[in-house]
Amino acid sequence: MAHKRILLCSPFAFHITSHHQSVIDNLENLYGKRVIQPENYDGFIDYRVSVTHSGGIRRLINDQARFQCDKMEPFKPLNRSQAFAMLEWGLNWVVAAHEVSHLIIHSAVLAKDGKAVVFPAPPGSGKSTLTAYLSRNGWRLLSDEMALITPLTSTVTPFVRPVCLKNDSISLVKSWYPDDVFSTIAKDTHKGDVVHMAPGDVAVARDTEQAEVVGIVFPKYNKDVFFDVYDMDQATAYTALAENAFNYTVLQEQGVKSVIKLVENASSFEVEYNSLEELDSFLTEEVLGAAHVK
Amino acid sequence: MLSSQQVIEAFTQPESTSSFTLHQWNDLVLVLRHEKLLARFYLLLKNEGMSGFLPDNVQRHCKNAETLAEKQRSVVLCETQGLKQAIGNETPYLLMLKGAAYTICENNAGLGRVYSDIDVLVPKNVISKVESRLAIQGWLSKELDNYDEKYYRQWAHEIPPMQHGTRGTVLDLHHNMVPVISGKSIDIERFVAVTQREVNGVLTLNDSGMFFHSAIHLFFNDDYSSAFRDMTDLWLLVKSQDEEFYHMLFALCSDFGFKKECVIALYLLQMRYGVTLPEWVDSEIKESVGKMSAWEVKLLSRVTEPKHSLLLSGERSALNTIAEARGHFLKMPLNILVYHTGMKLLRAMTKMVFGKHFFTKPTQQ
Numbered sequence: 074m075a076h077k078r079i080l081l082c083s084p085f086a087f088h089i090t091s092h093h094q095s096v097i098d099n100l101e102n103l104y105g106k107r108v109i110q111p112e113n114y115d116g117f118i119d120y121r122v123s124v125t126h127s128g129g130i131r132r133l134i135n136d137q138a139r140f141q142c143d144k145m146e147p148f149k150p151l152n153r154s155q156a157f158a159m160l161e162w163g164l165n166w167v168v169a170a171h172e173v174s175h176l177i178i179h180s181a182v183l184a185k186d187g188k189a190v191v192f193p194a195p196p197g198s199g200k201s202t203l204t205a206y207l208s209r210n211g212w213r214l215l216s217d218e219m220a221l222i223t224p225l226t227s228t229v230t231p232f233v234r235p236v237c238l239k240n241d242s243i244s245l246v247k248s249w250y251p252d253d254v255f256s257t258i259a260k261d262t263h264k265g266d267v268v269h270m271a272p273g274d275v276a277v278a279r280d281t282e283q284a285e286v287v288g289i290v291f292p293k294y295n296k297d298v299f300f301d302v303y304d305m306d307q308a309t310a311y312t313a314l315a316e317n318a319f320n321y322t323v324l325q326e327q328g329v330k331s332v333i334k335l336v337e338n339a340s341s342f343e344v345e346y347n348s349l350e351e352l353d354s355f356l357t358e359e360v361l362g363a364a365h366v367k
Numbered sequence: 368m369l370s371s372q373q374v375i376e377a378f379t380q381p382e383s384t385s386s387f388t389l390h391q392w393n394d395l396v397l398v399l400r401h402e403k404l405l406a407r408f409y410l411l412l413k414n415e416g417m418s419g420f421l422p423d424n425v426q427r428h429c430k431n432a433e434t435l436a437e438k439q440r441s442v443v444l445c446e447t448q449g450l451k452q453a454i455g456n457e458t459p460y461l462l463m464l465k466g467a468a469y470t471i472c473e474n475n476a477g478l479g480r481v482y483s484d485i486d487v488l489v490p491k492n493v494i495s496k497v498e499s500r501l502a503i504q505g506w507l508s509k510e511l512d513n514y515d516e517k518y519y520r521q522w523a524h525e526i527p528p529m530q531h532g533t534r535g536t537v538l539d540l541h542h543n544m545v546p547v548i549s550g551k552s553i554d555i556e557r558f559v560a561v562t563q564r565e566v567n568g569v570l571t572l573n574d575s576g577m578f579f580h581s582a583i584h585l586f587f588n589d590d591y592s593s594a595f596r597d598m599t600d601l602w603l604l605v606k607s608q609d610e611e612f613y614h615m616l617f618a619l620c621s622d623f624g625f626k627k628e629c630v631i632a633l634y635l636l637q638m639r640y641g642v643t644l645p646e647w648v649d650s651e652i653k654e655s656v657g658k659m660s661a662w663e664v665k666l667l668s669r670v671t672e673p674k675h676s677l678l679l680s681g682e683r684s685a686l687n688t689i690a691e692a693r694g695h696f697l698k699m700p701l702n703i704l705v706y707h708t709g710m711k712l713l714r715a716m717t718k719m720v721f722g723k724h725f726f727t728k729p730t731q732q
Contacts, residue, residue: 117393117424143401171400173434174427323438 075125079114081107083280084221084230085172086116087164090123091156093138099157099256103235103271120167124160142167151262158259158267161235165218168232169319175221175230176324176331179317182215182229182284183207188361189229189284191220192292193317196264199294202242205270206349207356209250214276215284222286224324224331227338233280235269243268287364288356289314289341300351302359303343310341340364369394370679371672372639378599379640381412385420392425398675402595405429406436407479414478436479443467446485446536447569453504454489454497460559460570462488464541464580465600468571475603476577484528484537490556491542494526498540505532514710522548522703544580545587545625549698553623562619575615578604582632583625586667589694591687594671601632602640613648630655635668666690 076097080087082104088111091097101108120142127137127150138156140148140163147166151159169177180193181204194200201217208214215231222229235256238246243266247255254271289310305313314332315321321328340360346352369391376383377395387395399405409429412418421429447463455461462468464486469477489497498508506529511519519527524543530536543552562576572580578601585597605612620626634656636642637649644652656664670690674683699707 117389117422118397119424119428121397143397171428171431171435173431323435325438325441 075123077111079109079111079118080104081109081114082164082232082234084232085119085168086114087167088118088121089160090121090125091160092126093124093153093156095154095257096124096138096156096160099269100160102254103256103269105271105277107277120171122160122163122167124156124163154257155259155262155267157256158237158262158269161237161269164234168221169219172221173320173323174224176224176321176328176335177319178220178222178314179218179319180220181217182220182231182286183212184215184229184284185212185357185361187282187284188287188364189215190288190290190356190360191229191286192290193314194292196239198292199242200292201236201238202246202294203292203349203352205236205238205242205246205250207353208236208273208276209253210353211357212353213279213282213284214272217272219319220286222331222335224327225334226331227286227335228283229286230283231276231280233272233276235271237264238268238270240265246270286335286339288360289336289339290356290360291341291343292352293343293345294347295345296347298345298347300348300355301345302355305341305343307336307341310336368677368679369398371674374398374673374678375639377408378411378602381415381417384412385417389422392422394677396425396428398673398677400428400432401675402673403481403593404479404596404599405432406481407599409433410436410479433479436481439481440470440477442534442536443470443482443485446534446538447471449504450485450487450538451569454500457496457500458489458493460489460563462559462563462570462572464488464572465577465584468577469600471569472566472571474574474577475606476600478603480600484539486539486541488541488544488555488559494540494542498526498529501529501538501540505534506530506538507532509537514714518707522546522699524552544583546698548700548703549587550700551587551624553625558619558623561622573615574604574608575612575619578612578616578632579619579623579625579629582628585671586628586631587625587694587697589691589698591670591690591694595673598635598640598671602636602642605633605636605642610645613645617648617651626655627659631659631664631667634664635671639668663693666693 075090075092078089078097078100080089080100089100122140122142125139125141127139136153137150138153138159139146139150140159142163148159148162178191178193180191181200182189182191183204192200192203204214204217214233215229217234217236219232220229221232256269259267291313311332314336318328318332321332324331340363344352373383374395396405399408405428409418409432447467451461463471466480466482467485469480509528509530511527516527519525524546525539525541529538529540543555545552562572563570564573581597581601581604585594585601616629620629630652633644633648634652637644637652666686666689669683669686672680676682695708
């Protein structure tokens, strides 16, 4: 049977259809009140997506999950146990592929007092562990995956979604925050084992509150380094940021100008760390603290 | 719920949308985005100076679509120059077809056009030379299974699609407009000689030639997945044409065939898109359509409508299947068709049993 739900995840509303009970269970568990029944929703729907069975009798033998939006199928099917993770990645794809009214940067975004830091980083750099930690230590989570930047400004719009934890960080974060809400595990995905963690009440309660980007920090977890920080010049920061901007080429001239603007209005750093406390105090004191001087 | 005619009228009579409720707008956005026509709809509305009354959400999605279409436009212009440089000297002619050509000519049909690929026509005898030249420039043949590869090479009017290794653009290299196997492929040298024109240093077909090709592509075919978009192409191509256009079109039909396809196109544009035809064209069409089977005309009228589960008429999947079967019959002699259908059926059954992606080659992880 196909289950249908509306997911109100500001600034977008998704209509989700799924054959997989696990998708609905995880969705309701992680998004809470933001998931509603279609008959209780009368507003505008931005995207209709689905996570369905594979066709044929394969379903009975080795069922798979297929993600679709507007009849587009961006990924090959995954194992049934990965269906919810697939929905999360699918929603990322939908927004990254369509929402060109924002410059979208592949990064985590966290803020304090309306001042935001973006953390663009390749997989394996410890970005999501960092996000989970900061979001439970006085920082407001705007996103774990993508910064929605209003073109030609430093304004970032929250897109508050679960934090995607991988492999070793799963048990680590679970041990730090045993009372938080986690999804079931998706084993052996292309990113390894994956668990999603609910974003937390504060982040959700303030999910329409924009912030100004004052810092661009490229994090790299290194178990042998306590804490090292390197200033980044604007040209290097520009290149590194552009590499992480999904739709910067689509926006063409405006994309280039927007990345320049962002770099000019923020300070950029590369950090290597194994101490999250130290990183936190650097961010709060140096990055946010210096912001008013600019 | 919207009817498919209401969606068509959103294009032909944009003022009809001014009474839409938010729900109807929502459905229109989702249907048009699915049909890859949201940018086109928005630009037409903008040209009429009527985009002001769009609800905010609708406006945002329209602008997104406009930006994406604008990007595609610049990609097409850039790739065209690149192709000219890469293979221009290898071939007596390099002619841009369909979407890319509409964009280059900046004619109506280029409005908000999005593409899945760039279509190019070169003579058959230079295909392999051109293909290896393109390979040097980073264009690689897409990986196909053995059967599909054979299908293209032996029977089709194009070679398997090529994709650029870094930019991802997909290129369809044609040597004719209709599959060789159909026995109806046209004398392409002569066709190009009478229909070609040069715009900004690039060769394309003239307006009648474009309409002729687009009509063949739509009605002498077995794929109706982009049929509604193709209908709007035809509508924009025919809109505001003078008598000369129709004379040229009918002259092409008597020289190269495919009058039936052109007549059906004009008939549907007249019936459903409110296109006014010159009197002699009108009577010509009435006579020709009168001789066609009524169910066939009706079938083609239905499968070229917008198709979506949010519309009253739904996805029309059964009719699509019939139209695809019709297309196969047109394109292949019976013995080949039996073989091809047998192969496809076998593969379809395998997919039914083992899932849609049985033949999909897994990604290296």
